[in-house]
Amino acid sequence: MNNAASSSLASGPAPVVTRERAAVALMFLMNGFLVGAWAPKIPEFASRLALSESALGLMILTFGLGSITMMPVAGMQIARFGSAWVTRITAVLVVPTLLLLTAVGSVWTAAVAIFLFGGLIGAMDVAMNANAVATEKHMRRSIMSSCHAFWSLGGLIGASTGGILIASVGAFGHAAIATLAAAAMVAVAWPMMLADKPHAEEAKEKIRLPMTPLPWLIGLVALFSMVPEGAVLDWGALYLRNELGASVQLSGFAYAAFSLTMAVMRFAGDIVRDRLGAVRTLRICTVIAMIGLLIAGFAPNATLVIIGFAFAGIGISNMVPIAFSAAGNLPGMAQGIGLSVVTTMGYSGILVAPSLIGFIAEHVGLGTIFAALPALHIVVLVLSGLARHADRPAGSQ
Incomplete structure (x- = not known):
C-alpha cells in the first residue's frame, strides 16, 4: 500500500458525496433507466414482430439467458482490467441497443438484439457492482444500498417517461431520446470513476470460477x-x-x-x-x-x-x-x-x-x-x- 492510500485509510471515512460515488451512482441510474425504458416498448416490439404471448415469453427468456451468459464473462474481465474499465466499455456498448431493438424487423434478428441487450445489461451490472464495492473500500463507508436505489430510480424514470414519449414521438423517437439521455449519463460518469485495476498476478490466479463454497x-x-x-x-x-x-x-x-x-x-x-x-x-x-x-x-x-x-x-x-x-x-x-x-x-x-x-x-x-x-x-x-x-x-x- 502506498503512502497516499495509507494516509487515506488513517484519515477516516471520506465525505458522504465524492466524484467516485457520484460516478458509480450515475452508472446505476443509467442501467436502470435503460431497463425501465425497455418495459413500455415491449408491446410495440411484440406487435411489430407479430409475436404470440408464448413467443414473447421466449424473447424475454432470451434477455435473461444473455444476462446469465455474460455475467461470468464480465467477472473474468474485471479480474484482468478492473471494474471501472469494464463498466465504461459495457455502458458504451449497451447505449445503442434500444435503437437496435427498435430497428429489427425479423424474429431472428430480434432474438440476437435482445440477447445482446440482456447480456450487456447483465455484464454492466456485475461491473458497476464491483466498482461500487471498490468505491466503498476507497471511501470507508457503505454506498451499495444507495447505488441500488439509484438503479430503482432510473427504472422508474425510464418506465414512467417511456409510454408518454412513445405516444408523442413514436417508438423510434423514444429510443433516440432514451439513447441520448443514457449516453449523456455515461459521458458525465466516465472521467470520475474510481480506477481499480488489480495486480496482474492476481488476475492470472483468480480468473477461473471459484472452487471454494x-x-x-x-x-x-x-x-x-x-x-x-x-x-x-x-x-x-x-x-x-x-x-x-x-x-x-x-x-x-x-x-x-x-x-x-x-x-x-x-x-x-x-x-x-x-x-x-x-x-x-x-x-x-x-x-x-x-x-x-x-x-x-x-x-x-x-x-x-x-x-x-x-x-x-x-x-x-x-x-x-x-x-x-x-x-x-x-x-x-x-x-x-x-x-x-x-x-x-x-x-x-x-x-x-x-x-x-x-x-x-x-x-x-x-x-x-x-x-x-x-x-x-x-x-x-x-x-x-x-x-x-x-x-x-x-x-x-
Missing part, C-alpha cells in the same frame, strides 16, 4: 432474497385481482407499494448498515420481509395484502445489496469473480421463479405461494453470518 453460499443468499422480489413483481397484481377480487386500479398498487418502500429504504440502507453492521442489518431486514410476506399470503382482503407487500419491500430492499457487498469483499478472491457468481445466482432467481411459481400456483393458489416464500428467507437467516464480509471496506487494504 463461500461465494456460492452468498449467491444462495442473493438467490433466496430475489425470488420473492420476482414473485411480487410478476404475480402480485394477479394475486389481488384473481384471488381477492380487487379492481384493476387497486391491484396496480401491489408492486407500487413494494417498489416505493424498497426505493426509500435503499437510500437509507447504507446509514443503517454503517450503524448496525451488515449481519444485524441483514437479519432485521430478513425478519421484516418474512412478516410482510406472511401478512400478504394470509390476508383476507386486498388492502392488507398491499400493506404486507410494503413491509416486504422494506425488508427485501437491503438484502441483495448486502449480499453483493459481501461477494465483492471475499478474502483472497478478485472481487469481479465473487460478484459474477453472486449476481448470476441472484438474477437467476428472478428469471426462473416466475414460470415455476405460475406452475405451482395453478394447483395451490398464489396466497399459499406468498405464505410459503418466507421459508426461503429462513435459509438467508441461517447464512446471515456470511454478511460480515460486507463490513470489510472499513478496514480493507
